[in-house]
Amino acid sequence: MAAPIDRSTRRLIAAFRYAFRGIGHLVHTQRNFQIHLLIGAIAVSLGVVLRIDRWEWLVLTLTIGLVLAAEGFNTAVEAVVDLVTREHHPLARIAKDVAAGTVLLCAITAVVVGVLLFGPRLWKLLTLLMT
Incomplete structure (x- = not known):
């Protein structure tokens, strides 16, 4: 018979x-969230295809996690x-607007990271295909 699970372990499992x-x-x-998840999956796929290095994977993973969080x-x-x-209240509006603005800032940051990570490789690939 298995040993009983202690209280702290049960709390951890519940968490x-x-x-x-x-x-x-x-x-x-x-x-x-679904859109960000899809874009993140596309970015990961692009990272695999373009064979980005370990540090670039770190930056990409943290950026995707930041946007999703x-x-x-x-x-x-x-x-x-x-x-x-449910009433329109100035403080409720501020809370929602700031939260949405934070997501926008993270998404803009993710676009910049994507351009910096993938832009040069995609440009090089495009120029090879054009010649």
């Missing part, structure tokens, strides 16, 4: 279950604000 449930919610209900926080902020009030 992971809640976290995966949250990720599942993002994947299944949040269109913008920002989208998750944005969704959480929107849910909490909607829970507190």
Whole structure:
């Protein structure tokens, strides 16, 4: 018979279950998260095809994670604000706008990273195909 699982281990397992449930919610209900996930998958595929090096993988992975995490926080902020009030309130608007703006900043950063990582390689490939 297996040893019983102690309380702290049960709490840890529950915490992971809640976290995966949250990720599942993002994947299944949040269109913008789905779009960012698709773009991230395309970027990873491009990284494989273009054979980016270890440091570039690090930058790409962190950038994709940053955008997805920002989208998750944005969704959480929107849910909490909607829970507190459905009325138009200046503070509710600020909270939602700042959260959305943060996602936009992360997405713009991701585009810049993508151009810096993939631009020279794609340009080189394009010039080879044109000659």
